[in-house]
Every structure is written in C-alpha cells, then in structure tokens.
Amino acid sequence: MSLLNSIDRDHVLTAIETWDAAGGANYMLVRGGVxxxxxxxHGREYDAAAIAGIAHGLATGRTLTPADxxxxxxxxxxxxxxxxxxIRDDSPPSERVPGTRAVAPRTRSTSPRSTTTRNTGTPRPTRVAASDKPVxxxxxxxxxxxxxxxCDNCD
Structure with a gap:
C-alpha cells in the first residue's frame, strides 16, 4: 500500500491552491527548475512530487517531502x-512512467554535427537516489x- 493512496482529487486541487497562495511558483526556481x-x-506547471506531498498532508496531517x-x-x-x-514526464525514455507523456519531440538542428567520437571505456556505476531506497x-x-x-502514530 502506497503512502499516496490516502489522497484524492480534492486534496490535490486544494494543494494546488495552497501552493499558489504561498507563492510556490518560486519553488522550482529555487530548486534550479529541475x-x-x-x-x-489548467495549463499551469507544478512539481508533481511537491503537490503530492502537500496533498498527503491535507489528507493525513503529515506533509511529505519529495524525498519521502x-x-x-x-x-x-x-x-x-x-x-x-x-503529467508531463521529462525523464529520460528508459525511466518513463506508463500513462505519462513526454515533452514535444525536438526538431533537428541544421548546424553541422561534430565527427569526433567519445571513448566510453567502462560503464559508470549506477547511483541509487535517496528516494529510491526502500521505505x-x-x-x-x-x-x-x-x-x-x-512508529510515531502507533507506539
């Protein structure tokens, strides 16, 4: 059972209103827009993880950070x-979530490409993000x- 099963559509809409009222538009700029x-x-863009965390707080009283x-x-x-x-999925194609869509395809540039090749050597080790660790x-x-x-709630 996921932590986010407790939220519903109304929680998300209220979270968006809360985000706008608090000036959350600057949040993505502070994070580097990533x-x-x-x-x-409604044609506006919001960080999906941040809005889901706020919606969880509205549903349960415990706001989640994107890392939670x-x-x-x-x-x-x-x-x-x-x-x-x-949801617009801007992640690399190998990491896309089913049901989301990618950004519009990019048009090819008319500038000449470099003919040099990169030596890839050995592959880099895969890093595990803190958000991917089991909870x-x-x-x-x-x-x-x-x-x-x-547990803070039960014990």
Missing part, C-alpha cells in the same frame, strides 16, 4: 495519474517509520 514529472492542471514519497517523483506521478491528472512502513497504520524504528 523536475522530471510536471503536473499540468515512495518512488520519488515517479511515484507521485503514478498517484496523480491514477486520480485523473495530466519501512508501520504494519498497523502504513505510515513511514522514522529512523528510530518506532
């Missing part, structure tokens, strides 16, 4: 798509257990 999954309601969401922004994207929202859930309330290993 968001691989973009929520697209199982699967990160891809997990948030799946939950928001399930609720009927449009321990409480078996009674299904809330993420903190590093202490003791």
């Amino acid at each position: 968001s691989t999954h973009v929520l697209l309601p 969401i199982p699967g990160g922004s891809a997990g948030a994207s799946k939950a928001l798509t399930r609720l009927g929202f449009d 321990t859930l409480c078996p009674r309330c299904f809330i993420a257990v903190p590093a202490t290993g003791i």
Whole structure:
C-alpha cells in the first residue's frame, strides 16, 4: 500500500491552491527548475512530487517531502495519474512512467554535427537516489517509520 493512496482529487486541487497562495511558483526556481514529472492542471506547471506531498498532508496531517514519497517523483506521478491528472514526464525514455507523456519531440538542428567520437571505456556505476531506497512502513497504520524504528502514530 502506497503512502499516496490516502489522497484524492480534492486534496490535490486544494494543494494546488495552497501552493499558489504561498507563492510556490518560486519553488522550482529555487530548486534550479529541475523536475522530471510536471503536473499540468489548467495549463499551469507544478512539481508533481511537491503537490503530492502537500496533498498527503491535507489528507493525513503529515506533509511529505519529495524525498519521502515512495518512488520519488515517479511515484507521485503514478498517484496523480491514477486520480485523473495530466503529467508531463521529462525523464529520460528508459525511466518513463506508463500513462505519462513526454515533452514535444525536438526538431533537428541544421548546424553541422561534430565527427569526433567519445571513448566510453567502462560503464559508470549506477547511483541509487535517496528516494529510491526502500521505505519501512508501520504494519498497523502504513505510515513511514522514522529512523528510530518506532512508529510515531502507533507506539
């Protein structure tokens, strides 16, 4: 059971209103404008993971950071798509979430390409993002257990 199963469409719409009222448009600028999954309601763009985290806070009283969401922004994207929202997936093709769409195809440049080749050598090791690490859930309330290993809600 995902942490985001507790949110519904109304929570997400309220989260968007809360985001706008708090001046959240600057959030992506502060983060460097990097968001691989973009929520697209009413022709505006929002960070899908941030909105899902706020919606979770409205539903349960515990706001999640994008790093707290199982699967990160891809997990948030799946939950928001399930609720009927449009998501633009800007991640590389190998990491795309089913049900989301990529940005419009890019047109080819007319500038000449370089004919030099790169020596790839050995492949780089794959890094695991903090958001991809497994989250321990409480078996009674299904809330993420903190590093202490003791559920804040149940114990």
